[in-house]
Amino acid sequence: DAGVTQSPTHLIKTRGQHVTLRCSPISGHKSVSWYQQVLGQGPQFIFQYYEKEERGRGNFPDRFSARQFPNYSSELNVNALLLGDSALYLCASSPTGPASYNEQFFGPGTRLTVL
Amino acid sequence: AQSVTQPDIHITVSEGASLELRCNYSYGATPYLFWYVQSPGQGLQLLLKYFSGDTLVQGIKGFEAEFKRSQSSFNLRKPSVHWSDAAEYFCAVGALGYGNKLVFGAGTILRVKS
16 A cells, blocks of 8 residues: 655755645545654644644644645645745545544655755 | 644664654644654655554564654664664654644654664
8 A cells, every 4th residue: 555645755946935845644644743843852733623623733834735636645834935945745644534643654855954 | 723843853773773853743633643753865655644543553574653643752763773774764643633634743854873
């Protein structure tokens, strides 16, 4: 079975631009979460979606938004990019509802570089 | 608020030696605890998890961890390290009612000497 897939693998943008990152969960998983991992730090929670509804949001500015589609894939959008947005963006999917005891399966991530 | 501390940024062990990576958490209720491993350029792979019950949990790749409520710790151990274990290890805590939010520590980079 295919794991969590993310696209693109790498991305280079300039300050002020907009970026869209994509994630496809494991087949049958209905919950998708997004994390930001800055170099040298652990991942930080951005969003969690379950059944196409936002179920959790981390401490990130409104420049960050996300959505989940009927096929449970998800997009993370970041507007007005700043240098500090450079990071590895990780997507994770879970098989059941929005509860922390579910195992989260992580994708390989999208490496975003903002120049 | 939940928090996780991994006191060791880097650890170097010889191949075949035992390993213990430390993790301390802060959370008022019963935590759900996880250890993940990340190889360079890769996503996170779950090694093991603790929800309830036996405080010594077994994971993949020969890893185990022990939950000690009195010390707010969830240390990861392996009796004999292999060169392929070199990677970064993250401890994370979650809690019922917070959705799928996991709070991660800053990670410990493991180097294995041959």
